[in-house]
Amino acid sequence: MSSIILDEWISEGSVMVIYESRFVREMDRAAIASGIPSLVLMERAAYGIYECAARVLGNVYGKKIVIFSGTGNNGGDGLAFARIAKKEGADVHCFLTGDPGRMTADTAENYRLIRNDGIDPVRFQPDNKSHADTVCDADLIIDAIYGIGFHGKLSGTAAEAAKIINTSKAPVIAADIPSGAEADSGLVSEGCVIADHTVTFTCLKPALCIQPAKSYCGEITVHDIGIPQSCIDEAFESENAREPYHSIELIDGSFLRGLLPPRKADSHKGNYGKVLVVGGRVGYTGAPYLAALSAYRTGSGLVYMAVPESIYEIEASKCAEIICLPFESSNGGFSSRAADSLISLAEKCDVCVIGPGLGLNEDTVLLTEELLKRIAIPVVLDADGINAIAGNINILAERASLRRCTVITPHDVEFGRIGGDLSYGRIYAARAMSARLGSVVVLKGNTTVTALPEGNVFVNSSGNPGMAKGGSGDVLAGMIGSLIGQGILVDRAAAAGVYFHGAAGDRAAERFGEYGMLPTDLISEIPAVLRKFTGNSEEKRCDSQF
Numbered sequence: 001m002s003s004i005i006l007d008e009w010i011s012e013g014s015v016m017v018i019y020e021s022r023f024v025r026e027m028d029r030a031a032i033a034s035g036i037p038s039l040v041l042m043e044r045a046a047y048g049i050y051e052c053a054a055r056v057l058g059n060v061y062g063k064k065i066v067i068f069s070g071t072g073n074n075g076g077d078g079l080a081f082a083r084i085a086k087k088e089g090a091d092v093h094c095f096l097t098g099d100p101g102r103m104t105a106d107t108a109e110n111y112r113l114i115r116n117d118g119i120d121p122v123r124f125q126p127d128n129k130s131h132a133d134t135v136c137d138a139d140l141i142i143d144a145i146y147g148i149g150f151h152g153k154l155s156g157t158a159a160e161a162a163k164i165i166n167t168s169k170a171p172v173i174a175a176d177i178p179s180g181a182e183a184d185s186g187l188v189s190e191g192c193v194i195a196d197h198t199v200t201f202t203c204l205k206p207a208l209c210i211q212p213a214k215s216y217c218g219e220i221t222v223h224d225i226g227i228p229q230s231c232i233d234e235a236f237e238s239e240n241a242r243e244p245y246h247s248i249e250l251i252d253g254s255f256l257r258g259l260l261p262p263r264k265a266d267s268h269k270g271n272y273g274k275v276l277v278v279g280g281r282v283g284y285t286g287a288p289y290l291a292a293l294s295a296y297r298t299g300s301g302l303v304y305m306a307v308p309e310s311i312y313e314i315e316a317s318k319c320a321e322i323i324c325l326p327f328e329s330s331n332g333g334f335s336s337r338a339a340d341s342l343i344s345l346a347e348k349c350d351v352c353v354i355g356p357g358l359g360l361n362e363d364t365v366l367l368t369e370e371l372l373k374r375i376a377i378p379v380v381l382d383a384d385g386i387n388a389i390a391g392n393i394n395i396l397a398e399r400a401s402l403r404r405c406t407v408i409t410p411h412d413v414e415f416g417r418i419g420g421d422l423s424y425g426r427i428y429a430a431r432a433m434s435a436r437l438g439s440v441v442v443l444k445g446n447t448t449v450t451a452l453p454e455g456n457v458f459v460n461s462s463g464n465p466g467m468a469k470g471g472s473g474d475v476l477a478g479m480i481g482s483l484i485g486q487g488i489l490v491d492r493a494a495a496a497g498v499y500f501h502g503a504a505g506d507r508a509a510e511r512f513g514e515y516g517m518l519p520t521d522l523i524s525e526i527p528a529v530l531r532k533f534t535g536n537s538e539e540k541r542c543d544s545q546f
Helices: 021-033 038-057 073-087 105-116 129-136 156-167 229-242 286-297 309-318 336-346 362-374 384-388 395-401 412-417 426-437 472-485 490-516 519-532
Strands: 004-006 016-018 064-069 091-096 140-144 172-175 197-201 219-223 248-251 274-278 302-308 323-327 351-354 379-381 406-408 440-443 449-451 457-460
Touching: 021 038, 021 229, 038 073, 038 105, 038 140, 038 172, 038 197, 038 219, 064 073, 073 091, 073 105, 073 140, 073 172, 129 156, 140 156, 248 490, 274 286, 274 336, 274 472, 286 302, 286 309, 286 472, 286 519, 302 309, 302 336, 309 323, 323 336, 336 362, 351 362, 351 472, 362 379, 362 384, 362 395, 379 472, 384 412, 395 406, 395 426, 406 490, 426 440, 426 449, 426 457, 440 490, 449 490, 457 490, 472 490, 472 519, 490 519
Parallel strands: 004 219, 064 091, 064 140, 140 172, 172 197, 197 219, 248 457, 274 302, 274 351, 302 323, 351 379, 379 406, 406 440
Antiparallel strands: 016 248, 440 449, 449 457
8 A cells, every 4th residue: 555755844634635737837837937946946856856765775875776767847857866866876877768859948957967967868778788787787766757747658768668667676766656647637558657656746646646546656755845835826826717726635634633523411312313224135135234334333323224124024133223124125125115105214314325235126216216306315325226326317416406415426337337437537537427416426446536516526545455345335335324414514424434434444454454354344443443533623514515
């Protein structure tokens, strides 16, 4: 799992904001316009790479360091690093992946300076055995081929350079972003550089935090190059004039502090939300129970589990705290005729979770549509609840038009079934669907993305591959439903539920390992996770949502 190291300039406890490339370019432009020479910014970036190199190697003195530099400003960062490393006694070798005549002005200046210092960068030739031997014998490799401007596919010399970098046994440091990764979409080209460390400048970029690019970044260091806050503010004002700004935040502990208020001594179960879970059918009796139990573990005052009569005895035998109720069934699952009774129960609750183990047939499609049309409280729509409306997805936009809150929690396959398009990356895809449907979209997966209708996005930082097991999504649906039912704003509840869910998974992995852990182990870890984040914030209500 990759980690993120922050320079001291980022205050402890601050929310980590992720900036798209257009804002990063505007920040640089504003800083240069304010009087900071662009070459100074490049030199500062190079020192960030040097500090990482010194940390990785212990000491660069006498170590063989190979730098691959492109013709853009990212290549200039690499060339400036080479000068610094040589002064500190490193054995520096510089390969160019492009024509020096096509370098940007600052990169060309660093090319001139490096040659004055006795380093002669050469064009990389993949078929040249001496070049290959130089790379194979390296103690460290610096990838400075492409930066945040890269799009599409690696080709030519750059692709060959990335290939030999990836076959080397030496540790690799990427400058700003691994070459072959797209900064905003998080998509990667075939042959993208696989870095052990990435030193990014000023701020996090989307690709460093979302898959698939995140897996190519290794340990991430955010290095300050000295852009004043006034220049950052100016960058946003400039970009906002052209296109509205929508934030992207990395969800971690700092985001969640104070989210859960301490419980009052004179409170009762009615103060902590009533959750209704609607799901289950023959063969799928575990899903609604996992969702209901996780809602209780997340702090709900009352949890109702509505199941078809066909499985009631099985479900009721599991339940101690959960209130299990039977409803009319058909073919092993819910009958569509159960709608009126379920809606009457929902009117007594604060939130409704629809879908865990629901099954997919004509009855469940009709039932789900009827519930979504008539239930006024917030709804968390999961699993077959999502599949049931794949042919009538605009029903969610109709709910939004009535100011009724909906959270949908699709994984990639379900996302595709309801018209989602991942070809431009997970952030863009989730944003587009959330805006179209007026619903909070929790696009599940490694680095789950939570998108809000107005365009803001939260990227999760917790969780592990051991959670990729049937039932984990049911736990998440119950947790999000519980937080909404307790009165936390729907957007915060969705993002926080995702983080808490992943954090519980991380604790379960520590206990049982990623192979042996089960979704029920996540539920057992929820109390320990929540205990860390109980704070003194005022209670937040969801009645002022969209």
